[in-house]
Amino acid sequence: MTTRKLGRGVALVGAGMSKFGSFPGKNSRDLFVEAFQEMRASVDKGLDPRDIEALFIGNYSSDLFENQGHTAPIMADWVGLTPRPAVRIEDACASGGAALRQGLLAVASGMYDMVLVGGIEKMTDLPTERVTDTLATAADMVYEIPAGFTFPGFYAAMATAYMAQYGAPLDVFLKVGLKNHDNGALNDKAQFGQRISSIMEARKASAAKKGNPIPTWETEMDFLRDPRANITIAWPMRLYDCSPISDGAAAVLLVSEEIARKFTDAPLYYIGSGQASDAALHDRPTLTSLPSAKLAAQSAYEMAGVKPADIDVVEVHDCFTIAEIIASEDLGFFKSGEGWKAVEEGVTARSGKRPINTSGGLKSKGHPVGASGVGQVLEIWKQLRGQAGERQLPGAPRLGLTHNVGGTGQTTVVNIFERR
Amino acid sequence: MIDNQFTSTAYYQSVAEEKISGTHCKACGALHLPPRPICPRCLSDDVEWVEFGGKGVLKAFTVVYIAPTVMIAAGYGRNNPYVAGIVQLDEGPCISAQILGLDMAHPETIAIGAPLSATFVERGEGEAKKKFLAFQA
Ligand SMILES: [Zn+2]
Numbered sequence: 163m164t165t166r167k168l169g170r171g172v173a174l175v176g177a178g179m180s181k182f183g184s185f186p187g188k189n190s191r192d193l194f195v196e197a198f199q200e201m202r203a204s205v206d207k208g209l210d211p212r213d214i215e216a217l218f219i220g221n222y223s224s225d226l227f228e229n230q231g232h233t234a235p236i237m238a239d240w241v242g243l244t245p246r247p248a249v250r251i252e253d254a255c256a257s258g259g260a261a262l263r264q265g266l267l268a269v270a271s272g273m274y275d276m277v278l279v280g281g282i283e284k285m286t287d288l289p290t291e292r293v294t295d296t297l298a299t300a301a302d303m304v305y306e307i308p309a310g311f312t313f314p315g316f317y318a319a320m321a322t323a324y325m326a327q328y329g330a331p332l333d334v335f336l337k338v339g340l341k342n343h344d345n346g347a348l349n350d351k352a353q354f355g356q357r358i359s360s361i362m363e364a365r366k367a368s369a370a371k372k373g374n375p376i377p378t379w380e381t382e383m384d385f386l387r388d389p390r391a392n393i394t395i396a397w398p399m400r401l402y403d404c405s406p407i408s409d410g411a412a413a414v415l416l417v418s419e420e421i422a423r424k425f426t427d428a429p430l431y432y433i434g435s436g437q438a439s440d441a442a443l444h445d446r447p448t449l450t451s452l453p454s455a456k457l458a459a460q461s462a463y464e465m466a467g468v469k470p471a472d473i474d475v476v477e478v479h480d481c482f483t484i485a486e487i488i489a490s491e492d493l494g495f496f497k498s499g500e501g502w503k504a505v506e507e508g509v510t511a512r513s514g515k516r517p518i519n520t521s522g523g524l525k526s527k528g529h530p531v532g533a534s535g536v537g538q539v540l541e542i543w544k545q546l547r548g549q550a551g552e553r554q555l556p557g558a559p560r561l562g563l564t565h566n567v568g569g570t571g572q573t574t575v576v577n578i579f580e581r582r
Numbered sequence: 583m584i585d586n587q588f589t590s591t592a593y594y595q596s597v598a599e600e601k602i603s604g605t606h607c608k609a610c611g612a613l614h615l616p617p618r619p620i621c622p623r624c625l626s627d628d629v630e631w632v633e634f635g636g637k638g639v640l641k642a643f644t645v646v647y648i649a650p651t652v653m654i655a656a657g658y659g660r661n662n663p664y665v666a667g668i669v670q671l672d673e674g675p676c677i678s679a680q681i682l683g684l685d686m687a688h689p690e691t692i693a694i695g696a697p698l699s700a701t702f703v704e705r706g707e708g709e710a711k712k713k714f715l716a717f718q719a
Pocket of ligand 1: 607608609610611612621622623624625626
């Protein structure tokens with residue numbers, strides 16, 4: 163593969179996000195405004211938004227979720243940035259990561275010195291089965307969905323292939339979710355920012371209050387193994403293996419490297435980006451890895467001139483718990499078939515040697531699909547600048563990576579950022 | 583003018599006749615299911631129809647409890663789950679399909695590699711009624 167180079171350096175100088183969650187009465191533009199305002203406030207030396215030259219907005223399906231197409235100009239208008247060009251980027255759940263990459267290419271090409279990259283999704287207005295239907299359109303509606311597959315179902319099928327090939331136990335998936343809730347409990351933007359233990363105690367208290375028999379769970383794993391507390395969505399994926407249905411928005415500001423220090427003394431440099439496409443899940447040589455993720459990672463590492471071991475902060479696309487395990491292998495942090503052991507041994511915990519999803523990941527933070535790829539960058543922005551509060555990783559992390567998957571890996575985007 | 587005959591409509595017409603039709607690339611020999619007008623392996627468009635025998639093995643599966651609306655309309659859901667899976671045909675290609683006859687109450691006993699045979703299921707009402715490829719354990 164050819165190592166691709168950027169035409170010029172690009173820096174990240176501002177980043178903001180709305181809270182992720184369920185917000186009746188707020189649509190995607192309302193949430194985008196919140197993300198934009200926080201982004202604006204995050205620019206250390208101040209920003210005149212009129213200097214923004216173009217907008218790249220990641221959004222999966224405002225058409226089906228909100229009955230609204232052509233969303234990019236609306237976002238531009240609501241933050242006062244018309245008549246600047248505004249384009250919507252759609253690559254399913256990787257729309258945000260793909261929008262970042264398009265913003266990168268636009269600045270690196272020399273066309274623009276400053277662009278705004280956004281990600282938006284408003285999912286909670288629809289009932290669950292229609293959300294399921296809408297997400298299904300990210301797969302092949304002609305040849306995959308008629309089999310009865312849902313998105314939890316696709317990842318569940320990958321989990322059965324992974325368990326059969328590598329001997330991973332069912333419990334390991336629950337441990338990924340548990341870990342991500344531990345992290346998300348320290349993130350005030352998270353939709354489900356509670357530890358599993360807190361959720362469990364709240365359930366017991368609620369049962370007592372209603373005069374119902376009090377469940378006998380003693381540990382978090384007791385709770386997660388209880389089929390009444392943790393219902394099966396698509397075996398072996400249960401409720402606490404699945405990222406939630408979410409509303410949210412995120413926005414970041416990209417500028418050419420030459421002007422980065424006009425905005426902050428602590429910019430992040432956007433040094434690597436890779437993206438790859440792939441066929442339907444059934445048409446791939448493997449079901450225990452995402453070939454597009456391996457290729458995207460390889461391109462991003464080569465462009466950045468770094469190795470997996472150099473990366474300090476990692477946000478991966480844990481739309482389902484099995485996806486985090488597969489991602490940790492595809493990105494080269496663990497050998498094939500060993501990602502699950504790393505979970506068992508606590509290696510991917512915040513205190514472990516290879517922390518993954520310190521933000522809480524999509525599982526705990528929430529997964530407003532088109533916003534997620536941009537939302538992941540917020541964690542990199544905070545961790546690399548030492549602003550992650552209670553969940554701050556020690557050792558002044560310098561390199562951060564985001565891994566953002568569309569569908570079951572028909573698209574993967576990997577982006578790498580550096581603090582110098 | 584090029585008139586591509588290897589369409590999804592043609593594929594589903596063959597399914598309606600309870601046949602499994604894909605393509606054979608005359609340039610490199612690759613087989614594809616569903617049919618493909620351009621061979622993704624060698625990029626040749628010199629392809630022809632081929633019929634698959636319908637025997638295969640289970641590669642991956644799931645037992646779906648939270649169903650999409652089309653499957654809810656077909657009577658499935660929380661209290662009546664179903665299996666969706668990926669099947670590798672003896673000829674090589676893999677396809678997604680509903681799988682019948684597996685022990686859904688004990689999914690941990692379902693073996694990857696289990697032999698399966700093609701069958702056909704009908705879903706939808708009236709004009710929208712359509713046959714789909716499925717497999718039987
Ligand atoms: Zn060929």
